[in-house]
Amino acid sequence: MSTNRDTTTEEAASRVLVLNSGSSSVKYQLLDMRDRSRLATGLVERIGESSSRLVHTPQDGEPRERTGRIADHDQALKAAAEELAADGLGLDSPELVAIGHRVVHGGLKFSEPTVITDEVLKEIERLVPVAPLHNPANITGIRTAQALRPDLPQVAVFDTAFHRSMPEHAARYAIDVETADAHRIRRYGFHGTSHAYVSRRAAELLGRPVEELNLIVLHLGNGASASAVAGGKCVDTSMGLTPLEGLVMGTRSGDIDPAVTFHLKRVAGMSADEIDALLNQRSGLVGLCGDNDMREIRRRVDEGDERAALAFAVYIHRLKKYIGAYAAVLGRVDAVVFTAGVGENSAPVREAAVAGLEGFGLAVDPGRNAVRSGEPRLISPGGARVAVAVVPTDEELEIARQTFALAHN
Ligand code: ADP
Numbered sequence: 001m002s003t004n005r006d007t008t009t010e011e012a013a014s015r016v017l018v019l020n021s022g023s024s025s026v027k028y029q030l031l032d033m034r035d036r037s038r039l040a041t042g043l044v045e046r047i048g049e050s051s052s053r054l055v056h057t058p059q060d061g062e063p064r065e066r067t068g069r070i071a072d073h074d075q076a077l078k079a080a081a082e083e084l085a086a087d088g089l090g091l092d093s094p095e096l097v098a099i100g101h102r103v104v105h106g107g108l109k110f111s112e113p114t115v116i117t118d119e120v121l122k123e124i125e126r127l128v129p130v131a132p133l134h135n136p137a138n139i140t141g142i143r144t145a146q147a148l149r150p151d152l153p154q155v156a157v158f159d160t161a162f163h164r165s166m167p168e169h170a171a172r173y174a175i176d177v178e179t180a181d182a183h184r185i186r187r188y189g190f191h192g193t194s195h196a197y198v199s200r201r202a203a204e205l206l207g208r209p210v211e212e213l214n215l216i217v218l219h220l221g222n223g224a225s226a227s228a229v230a231g232g233k234c235v236d237t238s239m240g241l242t243p244l245e246g247l248v249m250g251t252r253s254g255d256i257d258p259a260v261t262f263h264l265k266r267v268a269g270m271s272a273d274e275i276d277a278l279l280n281q282r283s284g285l286v287g288l289c290g291d292n293d294m295r296e297i298r299r300r301v302d303e304g305d306e307r308a309a310l311a312f313a314v315y316i317h318r319l320k321k322y323i324g325a326y327a328a329v330l331g332r333v334d335a336v337v338f339t340a341g342v343g344e345n346s347a348p349v350r351e352a353a354v355a356g357l358e359g360f361g362l363a364v365d366p367g368r369n370a371v372r373s374g375e376p377r378l379i380s381p382g383g384a385r386v387a388v389a390v391v392p393t394d395e396e397l398e399i400a401r402q403t404f405a406l407a408h409n
Contacts, residue, residue: 021141100403106158162192
């Protein structure tokens with residue numbers, strides 16, 4: 001067995017670095033695509049603050065932590081590169097074949113993972129007005145990685161790509177067509193990498209080809225979205241032009257009467273930017289009860305906190321409405337699949353989301369629902385007409401898989 005990972009030629013050209021750059025954070029993973037193992041994972045958070053933190057976890061070792069100000073994404077990636085180098089996994093290694101970037105908004109142009117050229121980067125920039133929270137951070141991440149390894153293919157994997165199969169009647173807003181087209185206003189959907197991955201894994205769990213299945217996928221993280229997936233293709237999803245539409249989220253309102261925004265402008269005198277900040281950052285669970293972490297909300301509910309109970313009830317009510325809507329869109333549902341931080345970990349959310357939906361063939365077995373596991377699993381009772389499943393998402397693996405496939409073409 002080799003101790004120095006950089007010396008074996010057998011390992012050559014099998015590593016992919018995946019970068020998920022947020023506005024104040026960078027998540028990274030280095031994967032070996034021969035066996036899809038994680039050689040190292042890391043998170044740099046609170047970039048630009050004095051309390052920045054990097055946590056780096058090598059495959060076979062204990063997490064290492066660095067604290068103290070990390071000024072920008074450039075420093076964040078350099079710090080991550082140093083940690084990787086300390087494990088014999090330096091980014092200057094010839095074994096690194098490509099860097100895959102999560103890019104939130106791909107607009108209409110990108111329905112597939114794409115090698116990043118100047119033109120591609122310009123197009124991602126053009127989409128900043130429709131993804132103001134995300135695309136700028138993604139662009140910074142790409143530029144930083146390009147500066148670090150200009151010789152390597154950098155691949156953009158778009159959150160919107162999986163939803164490009166939505167039929168026009170699901171993608172269109174019912175507004176004046178000329179205005180909509182002039183400003184590229186339509187429903188794009190997000191979390192597509194997760195919805196695609198989870199759909200495939202759910203099919204494996206059910207032991208049936210994804211082409212035969214109608215699935216409702218509920219990606220419930222801090223951001224949250226639902227999708228209706230027929231035969232492995234997205235036919236509807238809850239996020240729209242931006243990741244603001246749809247489910248109640250950690251800090252985002254989800255669906256709201258658009259007239260609320262005019263009202264806030266005309267009556268409350270708020271500017272467009274203030275309304276944007278209200279709906280994206282001070283709404284959802286945090287707006288309703290001051291917390292956006294479902295663990296904390298459940299703890300407060302259990303202590304009898306009324307605001308937390310209301311926030312939970314609003315969250316669940318919206319979720320149920322989407323389950324019902326997508327059952328109607330699909331006509332027949334084979335499985336409802338929970339994923340992401342809340343979906344994978346919160347038994348109370350899963351239980352409440354399907355409570356009372358027995359008429360749709362939906363039920364959760366309390367014992368199965370209570371099991372904590374990192375594996376895909378069924379939580380519906382034996383013999384249920386519609387399967388209810390928990391399938392942990394793995395956006396980084398999916399990004400790495402798509403990046404590797406493209407880099408090898
Ligand atoms: P994102 O990628 O959108 O930031 P995640 O998918 O990581 O989000 O989900 C984060 C959220 O998951 C947290 O805000 C928290 O609400 C929820 N979460 C994580 N662990 C648990 C848990 N054990 N029980 C309930 N909720 C959890």
